[in-house]
Structure formats: C-alpha cells, structure tokens
Amino acid sequence: xxxxxxxxxxxxxQEGRISILNCDYTNSxxxxxxxxxxxxxxxPTFLISISSIKDKNEDGRFxxxxxxxxxxxxxxxxPSQPGDSAVYFCAAVHFSGAGSYQLTFGKGTKLSVIP
Amino acid sequence: NAGVTQTPKFQVLKTGQSMxxxxxxxxxxxxxxxxxxxxxxxxxxxxxxxxEGTTDKGEVPNGYNVSRLNKREFSLRLESAAPSQTxxxxxxxxxxxxxxxxxxxxxxxxxxx
Numbered sequence: 001x002x003x004x005x006x007x008x009x010x011x012x013x014q015e016g017r018i019s020i021l022n023c024d025y026t027n028s029x030x031x032x033x034x035x036x037x038x039x040x041x042x043x044p045t046f047l048i049s050i051s052s053i054k055d056k057n058e059d060g061r062f063x064x065x066x067x068x069x070x071x072x073x074x075x076x077x078x079p080s081q082p083g084d085s086a087v088y089f090c091a092a093v094h095f096s097g098a099g100s101y102q103l104t105f106g107k108g109t110k111l112s113v114i115p
Numbered sequence: 116n117a118g119v120t121q122t123p124k125f126q127v128l129k130t131g132q133s134m135x136x137x138x139x140x141x142x143x144x145x146x147x148x149x150x151x152x153x154x155x156x157x158x159x160x161x162x163x164x165x166x167e168g169t170t171d172k173g174e175v176p177n178g179y180n181v182s183r184l185n186k187r188e189f190s191l192r193l194e195s196a197a198p199s200q201t202x203x204x205x206x207x208x209x210x211x212x213x214x215x216x217x218x219x220x221x222x223x224x225x226x227x228x
Contacts (some may be wrong), residue, residue, distance in 0.1 A: 008228030043219030
C-alpha cells in the first residue's frame with residue numbers, strides 16, 4: 001500500500017508560468033515532509049521541507065503548502081525556469097525508533113519546463 | 116568536501132554472482148542509508164544504519180546485507196545477484212538527531228543478466 005502518492009507522472013509548463021506538483025499521503029503519523037529534485041544520472045537533492053505545525057513554507061521561487069486535514073501537500077514553483085526540468089519526489093518522514101529517520105518516497109513527477 | 120561518494124558507477128553481473136557496493140561520506144553524519152530506485156518507482160529503503168555499529172532493515176531488505184564499517188563507510192552486499200535486483204542504488208547520509216535532509220550519492224547502476 002503506497003503511503004505517499006504522486007498521481008501525476010509528468011507535468012509540462014511554459015517558462016515563466018507556475019508549476020504545481022501535488023502529493024497525497026495516507027499515514028496520519030507522518031509529521032514532516034520534504035521535496036527532492038533529481039536530474040538524470042544524479043542523486044536526489046533536497047529542495048524544501050515543511051513540518052506539520054506549518055501550512056506553508058517558502059524559499060525563493062519554491063513554496064510548499066500542507067493541508068493536514070486533506071493529507072495533501074503541494075509544491076509551487078514561480079516562475080518556472082527550464083533548469084527546473086527534473087523529477088520531483090515528495091517524501092514523508094517518520095521516526096524509525098532507532099535514533100534516525102526513514103523517508104517514504106512517492107513515485108515522482110517529471111516536470112518539463114518549455115522555453 | 117566530496118559529500119557522499121559511491122563506487123562503482125556502473126556494474127553488470129551475471130545471475131548468482133556476488134558484489135559489494137561501496138559508500139562513503141565526509142560530512143561526519145551519524146546515519147547512512149541504502150535505497151534502490153526502479154523505473155516508475157520512488158526510492159525504496161533497503162537498509163539503514165542509525166549510528167556506527169547499528170544496522171536495521173528497511174522496506175526491501177531481502178537479498179541484501181550491509182556493513183557499517185566505520186562512521187564514514189556503509190557497504191551493501193549482494194550475495195547471489197538476481198535479475199530482480201537490476202536497479203539504481205543510492206546511498207545517503209544524514210545527521211541523525213535533526214530533521215534535516217538526507218544527502219545522496221550519485222548512484223550505482225546495476226544490471227543483473
């Protein structure tokens with residue numbers, strides 16, 4: 001059973017417009033969420049995070065919104081740039097009980113920003 | 116400061132062969148992780164090491180073993196490779212006691228024929 005779902009495998013957006021990537025989760029025990037960005041042939045890199053005590057976190061062109069009642073979060077990129085073209089993974093954090101954390105990843109959404 | 120490094124970058128094995136994937140980090144992180152990524156799938160946790168001297172199973176541990184050699188190094192071993200283990204393997208590390216992000220290596224692309 002997939003606990004973190006990214007239902008859109010791909011998204012195309014014109015340069016300069018807003019990109020909205022969505023993520024849903026089923027486990028109400030998740031209380032911290034991250035977005036990772038991945039270019040081909042590279043490892044994922046951290047983009048932005050949000051904890052459950054917030055409903056919004058902003059970092060430059062990137063904003064993540066969290067709706068806990070709907071178990072939904074979204075990543076907004078404004079304005080979108082061609083260099084944003086990558087696969088974006090939503091991930092949720094839960095304690096592993098051993099002093100560390102495990103990330104549960106969604107399947108990813110491939111964003112293509114068209115010049 | 117290289118971050119997380121992985122060797123090899125590519126590997127082709129025949130069914131039944133064994134191999135070890137190496138991972139090292141120079142960020143003095145306590146926790147290290149091994150993930151696999153299959154086409155159309157998110158990353159799935161194989162094993163992790165919360166701190167030096169400890170290892171625990173993740174979501175998909177079958178067919179793998181790990182060794183936390185020291186604080187810097189965390190290796191993943193396939194004792195008898197199977198075609199189902201064809202995947203891209205990522206190592207990651209994090210500072211265990213903060214909710215900071217995990218830092219990923221560039222990956223090892225493994226093909227088992």
